[in-house]
Amino acid sequence: xxxxxxxxxxxxxxxxxxxxxxxxxxxxxxxxxxxxxxxxxxxxxxxxxxxxxxxxxxxxxxxxxxxxxxxxxxxxxxxxxxxxxxxxxxxxxxxxxxxxxxxxxxxxxxxxxxxxxxxxxxxxxxxxxxxxxxxxxxxxxxxxxxxxxxxxxxxxxxxxxxxxxxxxxxxxxxxxxxxxxxxxxxxxxxxxxxxxxxxxxxxxxxxxxxxxxxxxxxxxxxxxxxxxxxxxxxxxxxxxxxxxxxxxxxx
Amino acid sequence: xxxxxxxxxxxxxxxxxxxxxxxxxxxxxxxxxxxxxxxxxxxxxxxxxxxxxxxxxxxxxxxxxxxxxxxxxxxxxxxxxxxxxxxxxxxxxxxxxxxxxxxxxxxxxxxxxxxxxxxxxxxxxxxxxxxxxxxxxxxxxxxxxxxxxxxxxxxxxxxxxxxxxxxxxxxxxxxxxxxxxxxxxxxxxxxxxxxxxxxxxxxxxxxxxxxxxxxxxxxxxxxxxxxxxxxxxxxxxxxxxxxxxxxxxxxxxxxxxxxx
Ligand SMILES: Nc1ncnc2c1ncn2[C@@H]1O[C@H](COP(=O)(O)OP(=O)(O)OP(=O)(O)O)[C@@H](O)[C@H]1O
Ligand SMILES: [Mg+2]
Numbered sequence: 001x002x003x004x005x006x007x008x009x010x011x012x013x014x015x016x017x018x019x020x021x022x023x024x025x026x027x028x029x030x031x032x033x034x035x036x037x038x039x040x041x042x043x044x045x046x047x048x049x050x051x052x053x054x055x056x057x058x059x060x061x062x063x064x065x066x067x068x069x070x071x072x073x074x075x076x077x078x079x080x081x082x083x084x085x086x087x088x089x090x091x092x093x094x095x096x097x098x099x100x101x102x103x104x105x106x107x108x109x110x111x112x113x114x115x116x117x118x119x120x121x122x123x124x125x126x127x128x129x130x131x132x133x134x135x136x137x138x139x140x141x142x143x144x145x146x147x148x149x150x151x152x153x154x155x156x157x158x159x160x161x162x163x164x165x166x167x168x169x170x171x172x173x174x175x176x177x178x179x180x181x182x183x184x185x186x187x188x189x190x191x192x193x194x195x196x197x198x199x200x201x202x203x204x205x206x207x208x209x210x211x212x213x214x215x216x217x218x219x220x221x222x223x224x225x226x227x228x229x230x231x232x233x234x235x236x237x238x239x240x241x242x243x244x245x246x247x248x249x250x251x
Numbered sequence: 252x253x254x255x256x257x258x259x260x261x262x263x264x265x266x267x268x269x270x271x272x273x274x275x276x277x278x279x280x281x282x283x284x285x286x287x288x289x290x291x292x293x294x295x296x297x298x299x300x301x302x303x304x305x306x307x308x309x310x311x312x313x314x315x316x317x318x319x320x321x322x323x324x325x326x327x328x329x330x331x332x333x334x335x336x337x338x339x340x341x342x343x344x345x346x347x348x349x350x351x352x353x354x355x356x357x358x359x360x361x362x363x364x365x366x367x368x369x370x371x372x373x374x375x376x377x378x379x380x381x382x383x384x385x386x387x388x389x390x391x392x393x394x395x396x397x398x399x400x401x402x403x404x405x406x407x408x409x410x411x412x413x414x415x416x417x418x419x420x421x422x423x424x425x426x427x428x429x430x431x432x433x434x435x436x437x438x439x440x441x442x443x444x445x446x447x448x449x450x451x452x453x454x455x456x457x458x459x460x461x462x463x464x465x466x467x468x469x470x471x472x473x474x475x476x477x478x479x480x481x482x483x484x485x486x487x488x489x490x491x492x493x494x495x496x497x498x499x500x501x502x503x504x505x506x507x508x509x510x511x
Contacts, residue, residue: 150303151347151416155361155423156337158329165360169351250350251405 032213033221040204041228044190047121047200051186054126059133067138077134084131090192093124097196114199121193125186132182140175141167173247180240187233201225252315254279254458255427260309261321262292262299269295270306271482277427277475280456284469284490287479288505293462294344296479297429300460301341302332313338313426337365340425344432346416348404354415355400358387358422365423383422390418394448410441414448421452428452430461446472466509470494478502 065077084092097120101108110116144167152162191202205225208218255277262270269292277283287293298304300311302319311319318335327335348357362383366372372379391400394414404412413433420428430449434442446468452459453472463469469476469490476493478486478501486499497503 145347147343147345147347148349151343151349153303154301154336154339154341155419156333157361157364158333161364165364166349173351250352250403 029215029218032215033208033218033224036204036207036213037201037221037225037228040199040201040225043118043198044200044228045232047118047125047190047193047198048186050122051125051129051190052183054122055129055133058126058130060137062130062134063137063141066134067141081131081134084128085135089124089128089189090195092128093121093192093196096120096124096127117193117196117198120196121198125189125193129182129186133179136175136178136182137171139178140171143174144170169247173250176240176244176247180236180244183240184233184236187236188229201228252279253277253312254281254314255460256310256312256315257300258310258312260296260299260311261307262295262304263307269482270299273309273479273482273484275477275484275487277458277460279458281475282453282457282459282461282473283475283477284473285460285462285477285479286464286466286469286505287485291479292482293479294431297341297431297460297462301339301429302336303341337423338426340420340423340428342413342417342420342428342430342433345436346404346409346412348412348416348419350404353401353403354391354396354407354418355384355387357404357415358390358419359383361419362386362422387418387422390421391415393421393451394418395444408441409437410444413437413445417445417448417452427458427460430459430463432462432464434463434465464509466494466506478505480505 062077062081065073066081068074068077097110097117100110108116110120148166148170149162152166157165190200193200194202194206197203202222202225205222207213208215208221210216253276257276258274260270260273261268273292273296275283285293285296295304299306299309306319306321308321309319310317310321313335318338349360352360363380366376366379366383369379388397388400391397394417396411396414396418399407399411399415402411404415407415413436417433433449434445437445442465446465449459449461450472461469461473471490473490475487476490477484478493478497478499480499480501486493486497486502488498493502494506497506
């Protein structure tokens with residue numbers, strides 16, 4: 001056992017004066033903790049939104065690729081989706097962040113420090129989520145009966161009119177529930193970025209246990225991060241529920 | 252003068268020859284029913300004529316003017332194809348109404364989109380849209396659905412949905428209206444309302460091609476019946492005569508199977 005480990009144990013369990021700090025919650029502590037957690041949550045949110053911004057359109061491109069008539073492209077996309085969906089996001093994140101440093105002469109392509117970790121996390125998350133979204137899109141596109149397209153064509157609509165006036169809304173209605181599932185999973189998945197020490201919400205909560213801002217052995221901030229996740233995913237659940245309700249006027 | 256002339260249409264799916272030289276000819280106001288056993292190529296023929304499928308050989312004339320020739324078809328632009336498509340309307344077996352639009356919106360959609368291409372649209376769009384809505388309302392009245400204008404397809408019975416889809420096809424004033432088994436997806440008690448609508452269209456001299464398994468109806472409503480068998484026209488003639496006195500052996504066998 002390293003001495004640091006013992007020191008931690010001493011502080012937490014055997015030293016009375018320190019153990020009182022376990023649940024210490026005076027105003028100064030609360031405001032320090034909340035501001036640190038909120039800062040971490042901002043990083044979490046940034047990763048969340050950038051992932052959506054990248055993965056929603058990239059997923060559409062991959063889904064078109066996996067439905068393409070050109071077989072090599074189709075197989076390439078399907079293989080990519082298979083690999084990404086078949087392995088843990090955590091593994092992908094570790095590979096994307098650490099491996100390039102070993103492969104390339106010039107060393108790590110990621111900028112040093114937090115910005116590099118953030119960039120690597122965005123890359124891994126966008127790639128991972130794009131693959132999940134692509135399958136959802138594919139199901140949505142293939143799920144709209146061909147008869148809809150044919151009815152539009154017979155009525156003299158152009159291809160783009162058929163897509164925008166007929167297919168699109170039916171497709172959105174179909175994909176909304178699975179997309180909302182994925183998006184809510186993403187809220188929680190952002191914490192996986194902790195594995196490359198990106199300073200997101202869990203990292204911020206854990207820092208008070210480990211020692212930072214002049215406090216250590218503080219347990220409640222770590223638990224309290226759960227409140228952020230709950231509130232945010234709750235908000236998204238309500239939002240998606242409203243959207244689904246808006247589209248429930250047709251079947 | 253013929254309103255529609257179909258000449259020697261051929262269609263293969265891979266190595267399966269589905270249509271093997273279908274020809275017929277129609278006068279304005281004529282009602283033609285197509286009978287034939289399952290798999291004889293009736294749907295494929297309608298799909299070829301409505302440009303949903305590309306025929307491998309043959310020509311189609313409207314008002315004696317060539318609108319489709321399998322040989323030169325590749326040169327057609329999307330715009331040309333569309334303008335030719337508008338000569339025809341097609342009513343599908345399973346309606347294919349657009350679920351996100353009301354009955355009224357289903358009928359108005361195509362005319363409204365088409366009106367946008369009219370050069371007068373910029374200055375007169377209010378009047379044009381008003382006119383389209385009036386026409387659509389009177390079409391819905393004609394098929395007996397004035398009170399269902401604002402209903403979504405999922406709120407309508409199968410028979411009502413099919414009547415909306417007929418109104419939708421009529422809204423573009425096609426020269427020839429095609430029906431592909433318009434009552435097959437309906438409960439028997441609902442077929443009557445569709446057949447009545449078609450009958451009333453026949454009385455108004457609408458030119459129609461009807462693929463159907465309703466032998467009695469075909470005999471009563473159509474001028475001509477065409478019997479298809481394995482991709483060819485086995486027999487064609489005046490409706491009553493063909494049903495009561497079929498000459499072709501296959502036609503006889505087919506009609507016999509319906510009498511039981
Ligand atoms: N897209 C397609 N690809 C391959 N074969 C097809 C295709 N469409 C139709 N066929 C085949 O063509 C034949 C004729 O089909 P079609 O639907 O035209 O028959 P039909 O006369 O309309 O029959 P039914 O009375 O059952 O509707 C069938 O054997 C069918 O399997
Ligand atoms: Mg058919």
